[in-house]
Amino acid sequence: MLEQQCAFGVSSGNCRADVAPASPTLADHETRVVSMPFLVTLIGLAVLASIGVGVAAYRASLRAVKRIVANENLALAESLDRIVQGEMRSVADPDRDLERTRDRVLQYWREVEPPYPGMFVCIVDPSGKIVRHSASPDGVGREVGQVVLESGAEFTLSDLLQQHGRWSGENINAAGMQQLVGYYYSPRVEGAIAVHVPQSAITAYYQQTMVPWLYAFGGVTGFLIPTLFGLLLWHLASTRQRLRRYIAQIQASESRLRAMLNAGPECIKMLDAQGNLVDINQAGLQMVEAEEFEQIGGQNVSRVIVPKWRKAFVDLNRRVFQGQTAMLRYEVVGLRGTHRWLETHAAPVYDSAGKVVAQLAITRDISRQVAAERELQESEQKFRELAENAPVCIGIIQDGRRVYANERMREFTGYSAEELSRLPPFHNADVETRRLVMEQVKKCLQAGTPTRLEFETHRKDGTSRWIDLAVRRIQFDGRPAVLAAGIDVTDRRRAYAELDRKKQELRQLNESLERSVAERTHQLQDSNAELESFAHTVSHDLRAPLRAMEGFAVALLEDFGPQLGDEGREYAQHIFAATHRMDSLINDLLSYSRLNKTSIHLTDVDLEDVIGSALQDLAPDIDRAQAIIHLPAIFPVVRSNRRILKQVITNLVSNALKFVAPGTKPEVTISVEELPAAARISIKDNGIGIPEDYHETIFRVFERLHGIETYPGTGIGLAIVARGCVRLGCRYSVRSEPGSGSTFWIEVPKDTPHVDRPRLHIAHR
């Protein structure tokens, strides 16, 4: 498990997109491993083991000691033989015999101080019978014909001596007493010299000399081994704990890291050298439309890459595994079939040995960006087409160069696109103009404020052309540029120049007209004043002689009637009548001229009062004609001038009374109708009527339809009505047909009309 965890991130195939929390058994282990009983058991085992080791060491050393002693015995036996042999060579003893030689051996043995207690020597004849022996423990070594080797095989002593001549080892003799022996065959004694040591003596000796050391050794090892073992255990346990903490930290950190990776919108993935997917985050899964890691984990990513990009991707992976970083834009088709543009930035991941083990790649979904770029390209294309076909000159200036000029621009300047891109902007303008224009263009480029310029340029053929140029800052190929769109205004300028001249003429004309108008106005004012004084003159001076004529005519009739005779009286009568007619004519003219002058004061006027007053003035005429007058049912109050309104009504009623067929009784119907903003006063008669052709002319001054003898009158009455209505802001008209009477009507405003403004005159028409 440790190995597995440590190896994560480079080779683990089990790693999931979602990491499981740290194993819960880990904590349980911890308590069990360090528990006291376990430790005690371990220490006990160690003690037992060390005791075993001690015992084994003891036994092995004892056995070794015995072997050594046995060999010493042999060496001793051999040396005894050499002594005997030497003595025999130096001492020429002809008397020597076997028995004496055998005795010499024992003699020499006695001179040797035996190194071990219980040690003795004997001489054994080839039959295995002990023929001589030194002082020895009771019953020991009486019969040594049989030798039992450690292996358990049994030899006869003669076999042994014949085969080897010498032998050392343990022997169990008949008496059952174990002895350590060394045999040496000596021809001089005609048998074997055997040196014996009882095993028990060696054991006792050994125990006496070695066991304290053994105990010391055993004690030391019995303490040291468990201690070392415990230390080792403690070290292991603590190391393991540290490792666990370390792993938990790594896991937590990894979990955080993974959460961070998963939180991001970008795909983070790891590939091996073959391009197989080792690991990928949540965003990456979404990018290829996988529900879970298993769907794509361990598989080659080429599976989702659009075929035409696969080679490039393989190249990328290869470069990364060579230790380079790389970037690639490519298309993928997700597991559910969605097409995406991705941009990946890949870098190698090294192991501790510095070898590239994986490709770590951060990948963004740039579908939108690509779509936007394409859209931009399309719109740029559109712009280009639009610009090319536009009927205005369009150019783009960037970095002090014309980077674009449409067809109309080329046509306008007379230069080709290539020439335009080579020559500096506005080269076709005068130096000073060019300087001013470039200044504006720079200002536009810096401040971003659109501006308009109108200036003269020269075509390639030298003809002068004026352009009206709108300059605006734009982004072109991702950098600021100036878009200039212009129209050829040469013709317009000419037209304007012409227009200016005409305007100038017109202004002069106007001025002279104004002068003459002023003059005329002045004249008119003068003549108005004259007219007023004329009216005044008429009222005074014209009437004075008239009155005199009338007065004297009457005086003539009264004072000299009888003398005049009938004819003379008739003439005087004519003079009288003529003066009357002239008097009424003057009266009407005065009324008419009075309507023209001064401003009119408007008040609330009660129609009942006005109509009543008018009828009262006309009472003599009504009586004379025995006329029937029908009065209206309602009398609204209107906004008007009482004097003028009364005169208008008086004149209309007077006309209605006057123009009837001979012998007909006048019947006049006055009616008032309330309109939303006015009161319409209609005066209907049963008179002779007016032909339609005359409906307008009758309202003019001195227009008469009838001879003065038939229907007397001055021809001013209706002109006064018309003029009065205009001054009062009233509409007026007549409906009539010959023979069926006439209806004159006027509409008097209820509210103050703007009587002195011309628009009412228009409304009237």
Place this chain on the structure above:
Amino acid sequence: MLTARDCTLLIVEDDPFDVKLIQRAMSKARIANPCRILSDGEQAIHYLAGHPPYSDRNSNPIPILMLLDLKLPRKSGFDVIEWVRAQPVLRRLPIIVLTSSAESPDISRAYDLGANSYLVKPVGNDALVDMLQNLELFWLCTNTFPDIA
């Protein structure tokens, strides 16, 4: 003391035809007062002021009433009214405007300046006689005159 019917009437009228017709009407209306006729405003002022040739008050007495036309040569009727009303004692003189003008500015101005009455000369002799009869009845018989001389 003279009665009102004996006192002089001053008539200021430049039109000789009118003078004739007024005189005829006065006789028809049986107005017997002596009348002094003057034909322009300046004469009227000289007369009232007693300037030569009107210094003699016996032959040129202060009138009891003045009939004044407005449109007069040299000085208009308005000037005369204005002058009279500016005099210390003479200002009391009743002035009756007798004119052919029925224009309202004239009427207003005359009254503004201090005219006591405004009569428009009527058309027709009979009307004039009627007017003069009424005038006599009111101004000469009914009215009480102030002290002027």
